[in-house]
Amino acid sequence: MIKRSLIVLLLIVTAYILYPLAILPPQDNLGNAAAAITADGVTDLGAANLVTSVIVSYRGLDTLGEVTVLFLATAGVGFVLFRKRKSDTADTEVPRQASEFLQTGAIFLWPYIVILGIFIIFHGHISPGGGFQGGVILAMAFLLIMLAFPGKALPEGFRHAMESLSGLAYVGIAIAGLAIAGDFLNTRILPTGQTGSLISAGAIPLISVAIGIKVGAEMVTILAHLRKEEA
Amino acid sequence: MTLVSILGFVLIAVGLWGMLTRRNLIKIIVGFSIMDTGVHLVIVSLGFIKGRTAPIINKALSAGDAPSRAVDPIPSALVLTAIVIGLAVTALLLSFAVRIYREKRTLNIDDISELKW
Amino acid sequence: MVNPLLMLAVALGVGFIFAWLRPYAKTAAWTLLYGALVFGLAVSIQWLTHFVSGGVSTTVLPGGFSPPVGIALGWGMKEAFISSIVFLGGLLGSIALFKTWRDTPSAGPVLFLLTIAGSIGLIMSRDLFNLFVFLEITSMSTAGLLATGRHHEGAVSGFKMMLVTGLASVLFLIGTVYLYRITGTLAIDQILVSPALAGTAGFTASFLIIAAILVELKIWPANGWALDVLTSAHPVIAALISTVHSVAILFVFYKIFPLLPPDSLLIFTSAGLMTFVSAHLAGLRQDNFQRMLAYSSVGMMGLFVTVITWTSSVYGHNIPIRIESIILGGFIITHLLAKGGLFWVVAHFKDSEGNFDITRVGSTTLGGVIITGLILALAGLPPFPSFWAKWTLIREIAASSLPIVFVILLGALFEVINLFRWLGRALEGESHCAVHAPPVLSGIALFSLGGFSIGAIFLGWFPDFNISILIPFSGLIAAGLVAFLPNRIQISISILILGLAGFALVPGASGIGQAYTAIILGSGALMLLTKMEAANKDKWQLPLIVGTVLTVAVLGAVHTALEFWTSWEMMTAVSALLIVRGKNAKKSALMYWTFSMAGAFLLLAGLALAVSATGQTDLSKVFAGAPSLSIILISLGFLFKAGVLGVHIWVPDAYAESEDDSTPYIAALVSKAPIIGLILVFYYAADAFIGPFEWRVLIGWIGVLTAFFGALFASFQEDVKKLLAYSSMGQIGYIIAVIALGSYTGWVAALYLALHHILYKGLLFITIAGVISRTQTSLMYKMGGLIKRMPLSFVAVLMSIIAISGVPPLPGFGGKWMMYSAFIEAGWTLQAGVAFFASGVAFLYLYRLIHTVFLGMPKNEHINVKESSIWRLVPMYIIIAMIMGIATMPKLLLEPIMNLVQTRFPATMHWEAANLISSLGSWNGNAIMMVTMGVFMLPLILLLFRVRGVKRVKPFNIVYAAEKPERPETTHVAHNFFAHYRRAIGVIALPRATAFWRGVAEWTDTLGDWVRQWATGNGQTYAVQVLLFVSVLYFFMRQTAL
């Protein structure tokens, strides 16, 4: 009871601390950074989606870190849940079959979801979307399969290769930026092209692709790890 | 102060309450997630300017108009990163919970305090 | 120059592909892994040398956009230094982990590498949100790493860690976005200059960020999670978290704390201090070494926060680079290598069940040396970097805030007590433990630590330090290196080392110091002869003895305050190690260590205060201009070390429990260190010690009371070594009292008494050590009648007790005569009375000593006891010859002493032929010797006429009320010899000081226990604590900021 009251008290105090922030009036003008980006973003990078510009290029290092975090989560989950197989019984146990609705639906929906994912990845720089969003959608496609057909999954080796190589590709593009344009993660190593067209915005689409593959592969891996535990 | 930010702060409070009072590890993680979502809402709310549009240059928004008509793109970018990170943290927390349950057959946080003093 | 971001990129890239590559190309994968670390290290060091040689800091802009739109990464000397540290720690850690990694999943090394990469990001990034990302990278990767080593505790603590850091990161995130909202940028440098920061919202947002970082920095009381993490993690991982990760976060703190107004710095300083003290206080109660290290790590973080915020509050943003690099650099290097080294030691010696027994570490000599070095390095002892850091830090802080100095020193005291306790346990392993391979990696760490330090000295970072002060250290090592040679060669070499040191040190010294150094070295060499007797079982003993003698001797050859402090610390450490080598000496060595360190810290505080107040480095000038308070502190430090009444309780145990062969050095030589210290202080400190009250008088009273109680306690001892220990305490008391007189006669008496104390206390301990080695007991009532078996030893003891008691004609009388003359001259008549009483009481223990050991009834078990070996007898009789020589011609000795003292005080005594005339009376040592001989010979000759009729009878031929004695044990009056005296005035000899200090210890212990129970082990509670910490901190901050 004391603990509860303490927590209530602490929440009130926290609210008190946060109060000066919460009452800030909504802004009606862009801050320095936002103003500069909205003004020069298109000319700088050639990407129509300024949010993607920010994600991939202006604050590309954040994103590299973000990808790393996701990768870490994958590795961490695998590492935490790792156990030496005691016997093969766990593997030979036949998992419960999913319902027919799910199975049929999955087979039906799977290609569309994949296509949607790829679309979102590739159009991240010109419309809402991007590597993360698309990657997650891709992962959902495979999740659907995993739910519908327990025991079937993307081959582990393939997933690993995707994870590693896409990550390497991201780093490689970043280093290429350093080598070619003199700045790490500089996306202007390729021509910016016509804003709004698919092939534009320098290396942003390439990075989006790398991110998309990586995110997709990692989400699948995390899910695979967690699912394995059920058995 | 916008409705979204208020909602965000309420979620933070709710999540915090869940995190600090629930005994079940999974519920704690859920609390964390709620709190995280609240933070994301707050972040998003900060970038929003009433009457403006998304910062995507297309037919609706020309490049020249962007500074005066687009909302702040940066919080959107930040929130994306924050969401992914939140997801990663949640995943890791869940895997710890799984591991703890596997080895101790309990999900009660009071039962896993043998490392003390 | 390589772009520093490449380090990060390479690490990330290798991290991404390692797991995939490993099954296909094992060697390539490992090469890449280690290559990435080596690459990073090389790049960092390259940049570091670039910056050290004058390179300008740069800013790295990934993507090519500068703030506010892009992210700016800073890259300068500090960053390069920290990143070198990070890569070095990572490299060493990964080497230590290689064996574990070989048969576990690839995630381990990957997470490890990414922790390093994340830390580099933390170090470089100057963008708030970017910092958030890297914070998450490091905390996720470390949390994942906790699963290394298959143990569910890792998962539990990982959960706690994620919970708390998750909460902290939410705070951080809210603060970050609101700062963005307020200032329109995320770049720290731009936020700092933004006017919007000043408002309430700016303050709150900044506060949230910094509070989050403080939580990540493990600031008390929000650090329970960190303790659990560091306890449960694989030790190497714990080292990684505690060093690399923490240092990186510390650097984040360093970057962002200016967000809050400067007035709040004191709050940070206090929080840091509280962490420092509470961690070490709680550490006192640990019986798990790794958890103790965890507390130590947490404490270190507190100290870092203190140092950073405090220097900033003093110097603003222009902290002198040398101070910053010595203090922070020194501590960080030590933290990395010493604490890391200790964690690696744990990893190295853990058995398959995960149990760690610290005694295994000491099972080999090398292992013992390594853990000793590491612990000494961590404790801030010379020659390790933390020593210089400590000195500089305290000196700097003393200039402005003495209370902080005391708090820091209190925490440091807890820390060193703690560390030494574990060291004692580790060293026990030598005797009863199977041999385990020494931890080579930690040894390398230790070696490089020493290297850093020596390098800094050679670089001239300490202009007030002469490298010759480290001679004892090299002597110790040299003597250690020859430890495998046959005993006698080894001892000859040791004596040679002492001689060489004498050649190196003595000419550089001057005045009293010179004489002191020469005398200490000479008597040390003389005493070393006794060790020729038998081969040494303990390989440590001889080097430590050489080290002890040298460190004590070097005190006379110092010129600057820093040099003095250095040699003092070396002396403390080496003598403590010498004591801990005793069979059951763990506890007493700890007590010695505790009191010595307490004294040393008082000394440090005083010296630091004096140095900063005078702005001088030269010892003479420092003391001359020192404020009264510093003189008081310094002399208090010396009094602690001297074991005066009140703090004497370490004396008997330390002497009694140390090896019999080591005791003479401690009793005769180490006890002189505070004496020379006091003399130096009062020599140079003109009249500063007459402050608001007569400090001298107080010391004088302490001195005589020490003399009295020392003698009284000695009278009630059953253990011969304890008796001698209390006797030493008493003799030191006299010397202190006469030094405090601050007069010509007093000082001549002090030097004379000190010299004699060396001679006869050395003689006594050598002799008694011989007796103990023959009789195999140190309890006096178990001896008796040994005069028949060991007549030469008897004569030696007889000589020394006559000398101690001050009975003419031996030279002790001269000392007493000058002492009383000095007291009466100065008008200290009551003190003279107490001193006289003390010297009367001294007769009690002296008689008891010689009676119960040598006279009375011999015991059956000692029937075949032999005289001490020739190697003992020779030094004994050399000393006796010296005593007799001084007795006959005191002028030879006194004239130089008087000339020395004359440089400070106008002479009040003079010679008329062999007659020493004081203002009160005269003393003719020569004549007294002759007269005594004469009056002794007269009756002797008379009696010799009758010697023919004398029948020599046996011990039991006594009149025993017409009975025959039953057994020697029941006939020998020895146990509780002065029962009647105890009954008369024993009430004042009750062990009150012991009770007092025991009370202090128990209360401290209880407090520590209470503090450590704060860490309940419940992750949720930790989260509540974090919130509580943030709330409380907020209200303190508000007070100052708004």
Add this chain to the structure above:
Amino acid sequence: MYIATKAFYLFVSIIVALVWGLTVNGIVRKIVARVHGRIGPPVWQPFIDIIKSNAKRSMIAHGVMFYFGPVFRFAGGLGTYVFIPAVFGSVVFENLSFSGDLLLVMYFIFFGQLGMALGAGEGGHPASAIAVGRGLAQMTAFELPFALSIISLATQYNTLSITDIVAAQQAGVMSWTVFTNPLATFAALFALLGMNMHSPFDIVIAPQEIPLGPPTEYQGSLLGMLHTNRGIFVSAKLILFMNLYFGGALNLPILMVKTFAIYMLSVVVGVAFPRFRADQSIRFFLGVPTVLGILALLIQ
């Protein structure tokens, strides 16, 4: 030549002191006997006792230190005496007082006691050790008021030289220390009671309990030497007190009168009081006499 003369003077001085000391002993025994209502031994009985002891044909010794004990003791008595100037202004009785001052005398007293204690210790008799323990303990106690008194004197006269102290008291009876510094004098006289080991402070040699204490194993010539020492040591102590507190002596008769009078003090106390236990006597000396001594220091 100087040395030979000095040696001769010294010899005379010692013989006089010895004879006087033993005679005083004899007189006191006679007086005590008369107080008891007895006839008492002849005055010269101490001399006969010494001759008789030396006339013992056989002797035993427990060891070298046992044998040296009386030598130390006697040397201590002799030394104490020769460092004190016996008669003020006399060449013959100046002794060897140039060797040192009051402190030397105070410490030389210990010389004999220490040696005796060692010899007694080697004797191995438990009673000896017990008695030595008591003696030393009691000594620490009575030396304290004595030392305080001496320190008081040293500050009063600003010297530690006995000759100078005596010289300072030559201005008439009222310049004696006993009148100029009565507190110090009384403190010292209390101490003298202890030093003389007369009742009530004779627990050390309690004959019935611990047969004579330290000398219990001594016999024959060794005992004779101890008895001889008693003569010279008593003289030395009394002369010291006379010099310090009672104006010294200008010639031998005055010396005899004064020393006899001082000795009578402890005799009177001795026949009037029963014996203290060791702890009682220690507490006694640390009580009133010490307070007197401290007052003597503080009042100056």
Add this chain to the structure above:
Amino acid sequence: MKSTENKIIHPLENAGVPEDQRHLYCDASPRPYPALNKYVERFLNWARANSLWILGYGTGCGAIELRPLLTSRFDISQYGMNPRPTPRQSSVFIIGGYLSVKTLKRVIRSYEQMQNPKFVVGLGSCTVNGGMYWDSYNTVNRLDYYLPVDVYVAGCMPRPEAIIAGFEKLKSTIMAGQAEGANEYAERFDWYKSNQKKIIKDWDMPDYNW
């Protein structure tokens, strides 16, 4: 004189003491000490006679008669006599009455610990012939079988005046140089010892108590 000095004195067996304690006891036999030059000896005997220090052994009833001697009624201190608490320093041993076997042992030990010359005075009939205890199973009848006695003071009990007379007798004997009991004891040591051991069955002392 020379002959007695050079006489080889065989070490004593000391069979009565436990083996591990024998090294604690002197194992030499006593030896007689010859008188010095006649005139010197006469002077010394005068001193001995006028400084008789008494070791009182008061287990018998005779001891009660010693008290008046020491106090003001008779005051033997006027004759130079004095009680001493230890045999080492005493020269005359007063046996205050009958001796049981048990006390005889102590008497012998004390006597042997006195230094030469030493004298023994037997008080009362019991020391002469056993007196009223002549047929007791546990008392000694004749003291001089076991110790050389210089003077007997007969009576049961002898009055203090008689004891003083006995001392006067002793004094004249000493002055005459005839009180050589100590030497006699040494010379006839074996005889005395065998007599003593005959009576004392549990002989647990060294054969000669130095």
